[in-house]
Amino acid sequence: MRLIILDRDGVINQDSDAYIKSLDEWIPIPGSVEAIARLSKAGWTVAVATNQSGIARGYYGLPVLECMHQRLRQLVAEQGGELGLVVHCPHGPDDGCDCRKPRPGMLQQIAAHYGVPLAGVWFVGDSRGDLDAALAVDCQPVLVKTGKGERTLAKPLPESTLVFDDLASVANHLLS
Template sequence: MKLIILDRDGVINQDSDAYIKSLDEWIPLPGSIDAIARLSKAGWTIAVATNQSGIGRGYYDEATLQDMHDRLLQLVAEQGGKVDLIRYCPHAPDAGCDCRKPLPGLFRQIADELDHSLDGVPTVGDSLRDLEAGCAVGCTPYLVRTGKGASTEHKTLPAGTRVFDDLAAVVDHLLES
């Protein structure tokens, strides 16, 4: 199985410091849906690992989050692909959970559910915590410059981090490899 783990906000869809709180605010980044579909059609298993502390903070509920994820699944399906698994952390930062990135709990959930090692699995994020969570379980980090990525690029990145303009560029690279 060729597996990839994607962050959501800032990688697949627009991000906001005020949180993505409604389906209307969930707006795919240019090229991201097509990129996911192309990777899926090439035989990759697509997983999403996303912090959604807006739930724990009371900004939106799990039904609203599900509506956003249903839209993602629908748009990718319309392009002939599929997202195989979405895992999210609903907890506020002070909840003490192990699933909020940069902790690797979401990645472990994905590994367990898919019964797949994460050694060398590409993980794509726009923030340091996305990359750190993946690296903690052996993933290969890919930073995109979308979302918070342009500012993250100037921080000390995990060893071996590859930097691309956006998800479409990462997918182009993976499909050419």
């Protein structure tokens, strides 16, 4: 199985420091939906691991989050692809859970779901927390410059980090 794991906000859809709180605010980054579909059609399993502390903060509820993910699945399907498992952490940064990135709980959940080891699996994110979560389970850390990526790039990165302009560039690289 060829597995790739993606962060959501800032990688697949536009991010906001004010949080993505509604389906109307969930706006795909140009080329991201097509990139997921292209990877899927080429035999990749595309999973998503996303921190969603807006739930803990009371900004939106689980039904809204599920609507966003259903819309993503629909858009990918319209391009002929399929989105795999989507896991989220609903906790706030001070809740002490094991799932919130940079902790690796969501990545481990995806590995258990698919019954695969994580060593070398690409985890694509836009923040240092994403890169640290990848390193914690021996995934290949991949940074995109979308979302918070440029901010993240301005600071030292883990030595093994691969850097791409956006998710479409990641897909182009993997499919070339």
